Amino acid sequence: MSQLDQLATEVLLGTERRAPNLPALPDALSNLLDAACPADTATETRVLRAAGVLAACAAAGYVPPASQREAPAPSAAERLQPVADAALGEGLRQLLDAGPDALRAEACRLLTGAGSCLPPRLLPRALSLGQKTPALRGALLPVLGQRGDWLARQDAAWAWAVGAQEEVLDPALWEHGTLDQRKLYLDKLRRRDASAARTLLQTGFGQLDARERAALLEQLATGLDAADEDFLESLLADRSKEVRQLAGRLLSVLPASRYVARMGARMAACLAQERKLFRQVLTLDAPTAFGADWKDDALEETRAKSETLGDRAWWLYQIARALPMAWWPAQTGLTPAELIKWLPGTDWSEAVSRAWGEAMQREAAADWAEAFLVAPPIKGFLFDVFAFIECLPLAQREQHWLRLIEAGGRRFAMGDLLMRLLQNLPHEAELSADFVQRVLREVRKGLPSDSSKYDYNLRKALPEFVCHIPAASLKDVTDGWPMGRPDTEYFTETLAAVLAIVEQRRTLHSTLTQRKSP
Amino acid sequence: MQLGVNEVLQLSPDDASAKAAKGLVIPAKWPRLEYDDEAVWGECQGSGSKPYQVQVDKAGPAFKCSCPSRKFPCKHGLALLLLLAQHGGSFKPATPPQWVTEWLATRRQRAEKQAEKQEQKKADIASAEADPQAAAKREATRLARMGSGLDDLARWLGDRLRQGLATLPTELAQWEAMATRMVDAQLPGVAYRLRLICAAVDKGEGWPARVLSGMGRLQLLIEAFSRLDQLPAAVQADVRNALGLNMDRDEVIATGERVSDDWLVEAQASDEEGRLWVRRVWLRGQQSGRSALLLDYAHGGRRFERSWVTGTVSAMTLAYFPGNAPLRALVVGDQSLRPASAHVPLGFDAALDALSAMVAANPWQSPLPLRVDDGVPVRDEAGWGLQLGERRLPLKLREDDGWQLVAESGGTPLSLAGEWDGESLRPLSAWRDGLVWFEEAEGA
Numbered sequence: 001m002s003q004l005d006q007l008a009t010e011v012l013l014g015t016e017r018r019a020p021n022l023p024a025l026p027d028a029l030s031n032l033l034d035a036a037c038p039a040d041t042a043t044e045t046r047v048l049r050a051a052g053v054l055a056a057c058a059a060a061g062y063v064p065p066a067s068q069r070e071a072p073a074p075s076a077a078e079r080l081q082p083v084a085d086a087a088l089g090e091g092l093r094q095l096l097d098a099g100p101d102a103l104r105a106e107a108c109r110l111l112t113g114a115g116s117c118l119p120p121r122l123l124p125r126a127l128s129l130g131q132k133t134p135a136l137r138g139a140l141l142p143v144l145g146q147r148g149d150w151l152a153r154q155d156a157a158w159a160w161a162v163g164a165q166e167e168v169l170d171p172a173l174w175e176h177g178t179l180d181q182r183k184l185y186l187d188k189l190r191r192r193d194a195s196a197a198r199t200l201l202q203t204g205f206g207q208l209d210a211r212e213r214a215a216l217l218e219q220l221a222t223g224l225d226a227a228d229e230d231f232l233e234s235l236l237a238d239r240s241k242e243v244r245q246l247a248g249r250l251l252s253v254l255p256a257s258r259y260v261a262r263m264g265a266r267m268a269a270c271l272a273q274e275r276k277l278f279r280q281v282l283t284l285d286a287p288t289a290f291g292a293d294w295k296d297d298a299l300e301e302t303r304a305k306s307e308t309l310g311d312r313a314w315w316l317y318q319i320a321r322a323l324p325m326a327w328w329p330a331q332t333g334l335t336p337a338e339l340i341k342w343l344p345g346t347d348w349s350e351a352v353s354r355a356w357g358e359a360m361q362r363e364a365a366a367d368w369a370e371a372f373l374v375a376p377p378i379k380g381f382l383f384d385v386f387a388f389i390e391c392l393p394l395a396q397r398e399q400h401w402l403r404l405i406e407a408g409g410r411r412f413a414m415g416d417l418l419m420r421l422l423q424n425l426p427h428e429a430e431l432s433a434d435f436v437q438r439v440l441r442e443v444r445k446g447l448p449s450d451s452s453k454y455d456y457n458l459r460k461a462l463p464e465f466v467c468h469i470p471a472a473s474l475k476d477v478t479d480g481w482p483m484g485r486p487d488t489e490y491f492t493e494t495l496a497a498v499l500a501i502v503e504q505r506r507t508l509h510s511t512l513t514q515r516k517s518p
Numbered sequence: 519m520q521l522g523v524n525e526v527l528q529l530s531p532d533d534a535s536a537k538a539a540k541g542l543v544i545p546a547k548w549p550r551l552e553y554d555d556e557a558v559w560g561e562c563q564g565s566g567s568k569p570y571q572v573q574v575d576k577a578g579p580a581f582k583c584s585c586p587s588r589k590f591p592c593k594h595g596l597a598l599l600l601l602l603a604q605h606g607g608s609f610k611p612a613t614p615p616q617w618v619t620e621w622l623a624t625r626r627q628r629a630e631k632q633a634e635k636q637e638q639k640k641a642d643i644a645s646a647e648a649d650p651q652a653a654a655k656r657e658a659t660r661l662a663r664m665g666s667g668l669d670d671l672a673r674w675l676g677d678r679l680r681q682g683l684a685t686l687p688t689e690l691a692q693w694e695a696m697a698t699r700m701v702d703a704q705l706p707g708v709a710y711r712l713r714l715i716c717a718a719v720d721k722g723e724g725w726p727a728r729v730l731s732g733m734g735r736l737q738l739l740i741e742a743f744s745r746l747d748q749l750p751a752a753v754q755a756d757v758r759n760a761l762g763l764n765m766d767r768d769e770v771i772a773t774g775e776r777v778s779d780d781w782l783v784e785a786q787a788s789d790e791e792g793r794l795w796v797r798r799v800w801l802r803g804q805q806s807g808r809s810a811l812l813l814d815y816a817h818g819g820r821r822f823e824r825s826w827v828t829g830t831v832s833a834m835t836l837a838y839f840p841g842n843a844p845l846r847a848l849v850v851g852d853q854s855l856r857p858a859s860a861h862v863p864l865g866f867d868a869a870l871d872a873l874s875a876m877v878a879a880n881p882w883q884s885p886l887p888l889r890v891d892d893g894v895p896v897r898d899e900a901g902w903g904l905q906l907g908e909r910r911l912p913l914k915l916r917e918d919d920g921w922q923l924v925a926e927s928g929g930t931p932l933s934l935a936g937e938w939d940g941e942s943l944r945p946l947s948a949w950r951d952g953l954v955w956f957e958e959a960e961g962a
Contacts, residue, residue: 008726014682044676049741051734056881058731059940060874067903067910071894074929086523087604094540120928121955124921151925154897478546500541 004054007047015043022050029053075150080117082145088511089119091504096125101136102467103501104129105427108139110512117145127151127158134160139427174200179212186219194223202231210240217246224250229257236298248298252322253362262297263322268331270316282332284346286312287319297322313351320355325365336371344378353378364391373400386420394425398435405442414446415457422464433473439465440476448487459494466501471509474502521579525827526599528956529579531589531819539596545608551601552612558602559618560609562594572598573618575625577852579825582621590821633851640772660704664761667703668740671696675733683729687720707762711736739882753880755840760882765839770848774837777847779803780856781810781834783826784889785935785946788959793818799826800887800935800946801836801847804859809887810836810847824849828946829953831856843879845886861949863891863933866906873938885937885944892931895923895945904934904943912942919945919957926954 003023010020020043025033033053037046083089095104111117118126126144130137137160144152144161152161169192174185190197201216208216217235220228228250235247236259251259270287273280290301294315303314328339343349360368360383369391372383389400401421404412418439443462446452466477481495482488530536542562545551549569550561556576561569564585571584572594581595602609614622674696678686693716700709715732718725742749742757749757755765781801788797799812814822834853838844869890876886893904893911902913902920913934915923926932926948933949936957948955 002727004727004731005724008683008730011679011730012682012684012726014680014685016680017682042676044679045672045737047679048675048734048737051730052736052738053734055731055734056738056877059881060877062873062877062940063870064904064906064909064911066908067900067905069896069898069900069905069910071896071905072929090523090527090540094537098537120925121922123925124918147925147928150928151921154924155921496541496547499544499546503544 002058004051004058007051007054011047015047019043020047022046025050025054029057072150072154076146078117078146080115080143080145082117082119082147083111084119085511088507089122091507092118093122093125095504096122096129100464100467100501101133102425102427102464103504104136105139106467106505107508108136108143109428110508112142114512116512117143118148120147123148123151127155127161130160131157135427137161179215182212183215183219186216187222190219190222194225195227198228198231210242213238213240214242214246217243217250220250221253224253226254226256229254229259233258236296241298244298248322252324252359255324255326259297260323260327263319264327264331266291266294266319267323267327270319271332282334282342284348284352286316286348286351288312290315309351313348316348317351317355320352321358323355323359325356325359325363325368336368337375340371340375340378349378357383360391361387366391366393366396370396390424394429397421398432402435402438405439413451413455413457414443415455415459415461418461418465419457422461422468425468429468430470431468433470433476436469436473437476444480444482447482447491448485453487453490459491462494463497463501466498467505471505474505477502521599521603521827521830523600523603524953525830526596526603528827529591529599529825530596531591531821532959535589535591535593535596538593539600542593542597543600543604545601545605548598548601548608551598551609552614553602553609554611554614557614557618557622558598558609559614560598560601562597564594570594571617573621574598575622577854580625584617588819590819591825629852636768636771639768660763663703664705664743664763667700667705668708668743670699670703671708671736672740675737678733683726686729690716690719693719704763705761707760708736708739710762735881750842752840752842756842756880756882759839759841767848770839771837771850774839774848775844776835776837776850777803777806777808777810778835779806779808779833780831780859781836782831782858783828785887785937785956786826786828787937787944787946787957795819795822797822798885798937800937802887802889804831809845810838811845811887812849813846828956829858831858841880841883843876843883845876845883858952861891861933864889866890866892885939887935888938888943889933889935890943891933893934894929894931895920895927895934897921897924914939914942914944919955922955923948926950 003025006023007020010018010022024030033046033050036049036053041049083092092107095107123144126140127148130140141161149162152158169185169188173181177185186197186201189200198220201220205213220232232247232251236244236251238244238247248259251257252263254260266287270285272283272285274283275281290299295301299315299318301315303309303311307314309317325336329335332339334342343352346352356368360372369388372388373385385400385404389397392400401417405414405417443452443458452458466474469477477498481491483492483495527536527539530539547563548560549563550559552559557573558576559571559573562572564570573582574580574595575582579599581591583592583594585592585594587593674692693712697709697712697716700706700712711732715729715736718728718732739757739760742753743761746754746757759765781803783799784802785800786797787800788795790796795816797812797814797816799814801810801812802808803810812826816822832853833856835850836847837850839846839848869888873886873888876883890904890906890911893906895913896903896905896910897920900910902915904911904913913920923932923934923945932954934943934945935947935949936943936945938944944957946957947953
């Protein structure tokens, strides 16, 4: 306890109630105080003077307190070259702070390629960014260097960067948490150990109420495999209709499941070969009666009041949607394109096309998506053209995007198109030079029109679009904008943002690819 | 001497301006980019039909732009300097157009007028004031008012002890009332101290000792004032300053101790207090080894007449305010940038000794400059600290800044320069072979 603390304790209750005892002081100080306080000095003044002297002396003689703790061992020597260039460092800081993600990922790739890593001062930003945006972790990890690894070990929030990507799961959340917390817990466990998650759910599943059963069962969709089949089969007899149907939907994802086999047999019974003139023709006829054991597979006999399909079509639709898309070519020997051409000729086009649409959403089958995109539209079948394009590998997407883009604003606004295009584009995806040129041509052409002026998504999408342009095509972006006219003035800011990204990318490429070459 | 990217960005009044300026670093947006020995200027295409005329006086640097922004410097001025740092080749030497020569001429005229005014003041002081009797009377009235205010304060402090420190947490309003009374008695320095002490009441373990030490220092101030005439002139100046009776700037320039040196801008702190911005620029003389504080205030926004770049060195002359350990100073005349010389590290013991000497010479001065060269910034349950062997100096840091310092240090010693408030060090800049970090002002 310091002398000031002692003195303060002495006057805590007030000198009126209790006369204070001044603490013993070193000779020099006590002589000074005696000299300053003649015998007739009031007690309060005496205490205040003592406090003043002690405070000034304590401040002048300050020494930091001893500490039992030790500083962490210094970081290991850096094997990579931390960025030293001030302009590049500032650019990287801006990127880490403001994005867009694709540009962040590109910067990290270029740094990695140049054998560089982030300068120390940017590491806290990079670690926090990875914490918030798991999609960037893969790109960030190689540019953190030894220093980043060292730093990440000092804050639990940055554990993702030190191999401890598996956060600790707290079982209490499962035992006592809310439904949302339990869902999240189950989802995380499922990603880590699929069978442990299933076992956990299976124990005591019957005691949950129907809503919880359905909500938790949905989490099994992640990492679904044959090991889940028995459990799901047992749920086809669940008390709740919702759970039964969900179990059916999950089983139809497993192509080798007994459930799919049963559905396949039912659908096969509806298909037949008929001889017409000189060739065999595939025919389709919906079931005439609801099978006795169908109910056991979560099929519904009565349709909803709002349902537009008739009874037989309704049954057919339910069977068809439970089948994987691959079942059809395997069963009929026809290609997806041939099947799409065949369907409208049957009487059951609406039921089956709806079922296909749902199965497509589930499976993202590229061969089918491609066939749908080039086929003439099937009457009554509206599909999400974007979702189908996204089923395709990157290289095949561009031609379909171009068709939509060059069709002009008739179906979709340019901004909406670009937003969709970007939405599911991986960070590192690079568009082809030709595609970029044609898109930019359309954008420039449309700029003076009102539809572009009110296309707010265009302003958001274009800067991001520029992140996916090949470096060699950046020159195509800078010039040729119809600016300096009243009808394109609204575009000034967007263009500035676009040009800023072009500039950033150029700086990145010129500083980081130079260094790589010997 | 030309400023680099990081140095230019330091001049930015806020983050938004820095970001906007970076967006303008595209030579194509600038139809004109030129320079001569004195200035750099350019025209930047804005949203209007006429481009903005942007110019920077290299001495300073000082900015002027024809855009309507209230920010200072505006994004165009910053962008012009960024362009110069990154795309120097885009600038052409040229004879300045009229709008540049006119501005430079006005600046020069203003500087001359300023110098004239100072000469005048010097002459005034030399020949004593126009009406010495009236001045003496004014001074006497003010001292009397201050004396009666301090008498009240002494009585009030005594009452607090009679009733006991334990009653303080229930009587916080009294402090504000007393502070207001002190402002009325023309004792703004005392009012400020009272509010600081009040803020420490009931805060954290050991608060009674902290509050009592604040009250004790006020007592010393009261007693120093009561025998002001008997004190040495330098201590008189310190007491007057602590009470809030500051010397006139012109008088300091005319009569203050002058030191010419290459001054390193070691640290800068900008804080907002209500609508008032306070900026403290800490300088260190490269030859004299002396510290200096440039204290400025700005109302409404963070807009100060002169901008300083941490890490740069300026050859200039300072005039110190008088005092027992002179610290606050004013710049006299022009300055010119010099290359920074290598820093000679100072052991922590030597830094503590220098600090002791400053406190001993003037116990009312706060904050004080402190530079520690051999500490390792650390973070644990006890908060931010600077590990110095087996001792730990508490650091006052924002979370983001703290991690940046830890990252920069990598567990090895890093030089930190900042402000010491008697309890903790607020780092304002970090050094390792040059500046590696500085505190950025919040908001603005």
